[in-house]
Amino acid sequence: MPDVPAGLTRGDTLRAGARQLRAAGCDTPDLDSRLLLAEICGLRPGEIHSASGAIVPAADAERFAALLARRAAGEPVHRIIGRRAFYEHEFLLSPDTLEPRPDTEILVEEARKAMAEIVARTGACRLADVGTGTGAIAVSLLALFDTATAFAIDISEGALETARRNAEAAGVADRMLALRANYLDGIGGPLDLVVSNPPYISHRDIAALAREVRDHDPWPALDGGPDGLDAYRALSAGARGILTPGAPAIVEIGEGQADDVTAIFAAEGFSRIAATRDLGDRIRVLSFRRGDSGAHPG
Ligand SMILES: C[S@@+](CC[C@H](N)C(=O)[O-])C[C@H]1O[C@@H](n2cnc3c(N)ncnc32)[C@H](O)[C@@H]1O
Structure with a gap:
């Protein structure tokens, strides 16, 4: 276990932690040391520097060393802390949930624009977030529009429990129904919007994932079937049956999946209206x- 000497200041403890994480091959040693030390001290990460001369008590140094050891062994920093910031809220994680990622905030932004138009036109918006995990997408969207309501759907009861707790914390639980279902099977419409960041990693690509993802994100959150596209087939077929005519479906995809996913949705009568890139231009x-x-095109 890393050794963090007792009696050091917060600033020195922070640097000692970063040195140990760097030596262990961690990509972001300074940031992770700060996040973990802030957790131990009960401070916000930005507050660590303002009182950097304070002495870290021995018990806290020992707890910090224990967290550093987990990080050095490859556990992601937000899994250790048990929560992660996403869009405008902080989300509790559990072993059954994916850590919400910054890329998914792009989906929330696209859905926000679509919802603004729907709410302006109809006064409300009934949406489904399919594969909700922590509830990151549904909760973020419900918090933006107070007349919106959502089905937050997942196959994992453990994920749904966490999504319910996150909805409570954000004050939107009375407008979110967390439901266990296989994609949109059995979900009643009509709905104004379907959003989803489904599992989309192909079996071939799962082996190549970073160790931190493969070993710590739950398998059902990653496994998109042999070609990574199973979820889009189920989602497009389900959404066709419950969306109102002309209503949007907005999905996150993996690298290189745009053409295949477009073809899958087209086969169910959907037209593509936007393709939004991430910061890496994918x-x-x-x-x-x-x-x-409402008729099936084929
Ligand atoms: C990539 S994670 C996304 C989680 C969350 N929406 C986010 O963006 O952080 C995919 C989610 O889909 C769920 N899932 C997997 N298979 C499913 C299925 N057949 N029906 C419903 N949800 C499923 C997983 O449990 C997981 O929570």
């Missing part, structure tokens, strides 16, 4: 609109 979010007729 298409990350696709927005579709359901055709005006």
Whole structure:
């Protein structure tokens, strides 16, 4: 276990932690040391420097060393802390939930624009967040529009428990129904919007994932089937049956999946209306609109 000497100031403890994480091959040693020390001291990460001369009590140094050891062994820093900031809220994590990622905030932004238009036109918005995990997408959207309501759907009861707690914390639980279902099976419409960041890693790519993802994010949150596209087939078929004509479906995708996912949604009568790129210039979010007729095109 890393050794953090007792009697050091916060500033020296922070640097000692960063040195140990750097030596262990951690990508972001300074940031992670700060996040973990702030957790131990009960401070916000930005507050560590303002009182950097304070002495860290021996018991806290020992607890900090224990957290550093977990981080050095490859456990992601937010898993250790048990929560992660996403969009405008902080989300509790559990072993059954994916850690919400910054890329997914792009989906929330796209959905926000679509919802603003729906709410302006109809006064409300009924949405489904499919594969809700921590509830990050549904909770973020419900907090933006107080006449919106959501089904937050997941196959994992453990994830749904965490999503319910996150909805409570954000004050939106009375407008979010957390439901266990296989994608949209059995969900009643009509709905104004479907959003999803589903599992989309192909079996071939799972082996190549970073150790921190593979070993710490739950398998059902990653496994998109043999070609990574199983969820989009289920989502497009389900969404076609419950979205109102012309309503949007907005999904996050993996690298290189844009053409395949577009073809899958087109086969269910959806037209692509936007492809939004992430900071690495990869298409990350696709927005579709359901055709005006409810009939299956094929
Ligand atoms: C990539 S994670 C996304 C979690 C969250 N929406 C986010 O963006 O942080 C995919 C989620 O889909 C759920 N899931 C996997 N298979 C499912 C299925 N057949 N039906 C519903 N949800 C499923 C997983 O449990 C996981 O919570």
